[in-house]
Each structure stands twice: as structure tokens, then as C-alpha cells.
Amino acid sequence: MEQLKLMEQDLINAICIFHARFKHVQPSDVEVELLYDDLAGYTAEAYVNGQVELYNTVNFITALRLYIDEELQRDSISARISLAIDDDEGMIANVSW
Numbered sequence: 899m900e901q902l903k904l905m906e907q908d909l910i911n912a913i914c915i916f917h918a919r920f921k922h923v924q925p926s927d928v929e930v931e932l933l934y935d936d937l938a939g940y941t942a943e944a945y946v947n948g949q950v951e952l953y954n955t956v957n958f959i960t961a962l963r964l965y966i967d968e969e970l971q972r973d974s975i976s977a978r979i980s981l982a983i984d985d986d987e988g989m990i991a992n993v994s995w
Contacts, residue, residue, distance in 0.1 A: 899994050899995065900994065900995045901992065901993065901994045902970075902972075902992075902993040902994075903990055903991070903992055903993070904962065904965075904990060904991040904992075904993060905987060905988075905990060906932065906987060906988040906989050906990065908965070908991070909932060909942075909958075909962070909989055909990070909991060910930045910932065911925070911965065911969070912961045912962050912964065912965035912969075913928070913930045913932075913942045913944055913953060913958070913961050914926075914928040914930055914944070915961070915964065915965060915968070915969070916960070916961035916964050916965070917930075917944040917946065917951065917953075917961075918946075919964075921946050923946055923947075927946055927947075928944055928945065928946050929944070929945040929946075930942055930943065930944050930945070931943045931945075932988070932989045934983055934989065938954070938955075939954075939955045940955045940958055940981040940989070941953055941954055941955065941958065942958055942961075955981070958981070959979055959981075962974075962979055962991055962993075963975070963977070963979070966979075966993065972995075973995070976995055977993050977994065977995055978993070978994045978995075979991055979992070979993050980992050
């Protein structure tokens with residue numbers, strides 16, 4: 899089984915690219931804050947032009963799948979993606995095929 903670790907900056911980039919696509923802006927125009935809450939789980943907030951949009955865990959994973967498909971040129975449909983908090987590296991995603 900092949901494994902890949904996406905670092906916190908990869909997760910931010912994934913949300914920026916995903917959010918920019920739907921807001922018709924450049925990914926560099928999007929600011930992202932990654933969050934974890936015991937009740938809500940892994941979430942992200944994306945900011946563009948003073949507006950904020952919350953990404954729940956499902957939308958977060960969808961953004962990661964787009965990133966894996968387009969930026970890493972890998973098959974995201976067959977990938978198992980799990981989010982985690984690492985003491986040293988912050989929020990990460992473990993991807994396995």
C-alpha cells in the first residue's frame with residue numbers, strides 16, 4: 899500500500915485552489931485558516947474580499963481530492979484520506995492507495 903503525507907501548507911493550498919475555483923478569483927486571493935474542534939472535527943475557513951466560508955470535514959476532503967487529482971496528478975477516488983494533528987507539523991493528511 900502506497901502512502902503519502904500532505905503537510906499543512908498542502909492542505910491550505912488545496913482549500914485555496916478549491917475555493918478560488920468557485921469564487922472565480924485567483925488562489926493567491928484566498929486566505930485560509932485550518933481548524934479542529936472536538937465537536938465539528940476538521941474544518942477550514944476561507945476568506946475572500948471580506949467574506950468567510952466554512953468548509954466542514956466533507957468539503958475539506960473534497961478539496962483535498964481535487965488537489966490530489968490536479969496538482970499531484972494522482973487518482974484521488976481510490977485514495978483513503980485521513981486528517982490528523984501532528985505535534986510538530988500541525989494539521990496533516992495521510993493518503994493511502
